[in-house]
Amino acid sequence: MSTSVNIVRSERVAHFEQDVWSIFTPLALECQAVNLGQGFMNFPPPDFVIEAGREALLRNDCNQYSHPMGRPRLRNALAKSYGPLFERTLDPNTEIVVTAGANEGIFSIFAGYLDQGSEVILMEPFFDQYISNITMNGGVPVYCPIRPKGDTSKDMSASEWKVDIQELESKITPRSKIIVLNTPHNPIGKIFSREELEEIGALATKYNLLIISDEVYDRLHFDPKKHERIATLKGLWERTITVGSGGKTFGTTGWRVGWLIGPKALIEPALAAHTRVVFCVNSPLQEAIAIGFEQAEGHGFFGSQVSAYEHKRDKLLSVFKELGLPCTIPEGSYFILVNMEKVQVPQDYVFPELLNSRAKDFKTCYWLTKEIGVCAIPPTEFYSKPNRELAEKFARFAFCKTNETLEAAAERLMKLKPYIKK
Ligand SMILES: Cc1ncc(COP(=O)(O)O)c(C=O)c1O
Numbered sequence: 001m002s003t004s005v006n007i008v009r010s011e012r013v014a015h016f017e018q019d020v021w022s023i024f025t026p027l028a029l030e031c032q033a034v035n036l037g038q039g040f041m042n043f044p045p046p047d048f049v050i051e052a053g054r055e056a057l058l059r060n061d062c063n064q065y066s067h068p069m070g071r072p073r074l075r076n077a078l079a080k081s082y083g084p085l086f087e088r089t090l091d092p093n094t095e096i097v098v099t100a101g102a103n104e105g106i107f108s109i110f111a112g113y114l115d116q117g118s119e120v121i122l123m124e125p126f127f128d129q130y131i132s133n134i135t136m137n138g139g140v141p142v143y144c145p146i147r148p149k150g151d152t153s154k155d156m157s158a159s160e161w162k163v164d165i166q167e168l169e170s171k172i173t174p175r176s177k178i179i180v181l182n183t184p185h186n187p188i189g190k191i192f193s194r195e196e197l198e199e200i201g202a203l204a205t206k207y208n209l210l211i212i213s214d215e216v217y218d219r220l221h222f223d224p225k226k227h228e229r230i231a232t233l234k235g236l237w238e239r240t241i242t243v244g245s246g247g248k249t250f251g252t253t254g255w256r257v258g259w260l261i262g263p264k265a266l267i268e269p270a271l272a273a274h275t276r277v278v279f280c281v282n283s284p285l286q287e288a289i290a291i292g293f294e295q296a297e298g299h300g301f302f303g304s305q306v307s308a309y310e311h312k313r314d315k316l317l318s319v320f321k322e323l324g325l326p327c328t329i330p331e332g333s334y335f336i337l338v339n340m341e342k343v344q345v346p347q348d349y350v351f352p353e354l355l356n357s358r359a360k361d362f363k364t365c366y367w368l369t370k371e372i373g374v375c376a377i378p379p380t381e382f383y384s385k386p387n388r389e390l391a392e393k394f395a396r397f398a399f400c401k402t403n404e405t406l407e408a409a410a411e412r413l414m415k416l417k418p419y420i421k422k
Helices: 020-030 045-057 072-086 101-113 129-135 167-170 194-206 246-250 264-277 283-296 301-323 360-372 385-390 403-421
Strands: 098-099 119-124 140-148 162-163 176-182 210-214 239-246 258-261 327-329 335-339 395-396
Touching: 020 176, 020 360, 045 283, 072 098, 072 239, 072 258, 072 283, 098 101, 101 129, 101 176, 101 239, 101 246, 101 258, 101 264, 119 129, 129 140, 140 167, 140 385, 162 167, 162 194, 167 194, 194 210, 194 301, 194 395, 239 246, 239 385, 246 258, 246 283, 283 301, 301 327, 301 335, 301 403, 360 395, 360 403
Parallel strands: 119 140, 119 176, 176 210, 210 239
Antiparallel strands: 098 258, 140 162, 239 258, 327 335, 335 395
16 A cells, blocks of 8 residues: 655755756666766776775774774874875874765865855855755855856866956855865866965955865876965965865775864864764775875875876877867866867757756757767756856866776767767
């Protein structure tokens, strides 16, 4: 016997739109498309990290609760690895919290700082989870676009996407509490320059804002660009929490290990929330990430990882060059924004109804997945509604994939040729 139960969902989740992943991941599977959509690696983490995880599972102390701040071994390894990068000695007992991925860390910062109606300044495009992390904690996202300042009909560097600092300042109100920075950036691949960070930092100081610096791709930056950390600029350590991800660092996105680094006084409210949300992060994989950091240098891991990604980036860029589709060349992270304006999707192509309310890029990416057999993600998902038109000519391709997968994608993408306007 079936009963129909109607229990009304909370306002907090009622307004969520169907997210882009739940449309494109099943579609890619259904069409057996090569999936360059979601940013997960389809190759395994390094052997020494896997081995460390296997050994940790055999130790009882690694199968029980850990300290809410994170296992001491991981906090010590993070302090040792990040101290020189932050140009200071990091205290593993007060300045580092291990979180369930970067995402839960960001959620916990918002939970620790936002009151009903507090505003958070986001630069768009943004990592889509920020929005729900803010609104579920009573906050209000306020948007400022990063715009392409170069000629998007040609290849351009990700550094040519710029935020207008006066426009950013105009978004600040007495309710503003936090500004979120993401560098290296998803999906642009931009690494903010020192001058840009100084300007953003000066605004945060002027208006007394907390800076969340989402640096989950900090180990993926391509020559000659170096990753700069806002927390190392004069006077900004005191107001910055930097967010990191074991998933991005070691190719273990499913392990859900991340961290927050910042001064004790800033970290405490986030730790308070984190302790109530997850209490602690899974123990064996924290141990494995700790060993990953301890052994990374001996394996020359970070350098060889960057070279491998650089090779993948160039491989995919060469495909779009051959097709004559202009790209934003990433300086970091593992995404390429491709200008799809020249691709002529047949006018009589029939799209499912759920795409009617979405911007043009949803249709282009749907057709690409279904008819060409390569899945990419529509970047308007990473914009507020009023600014979506800024991104509707682009598609985001992730290159954190095996060379074989990239080659298979390249072969299929050649099928685009007859649809490309000369
Ligand atoms: C900019 C950015 N921040 C945070 C995250 C979340 O990282 P994690 O998987 O460690 O939660 C992602 C994941 O794609 C991301 O792109």
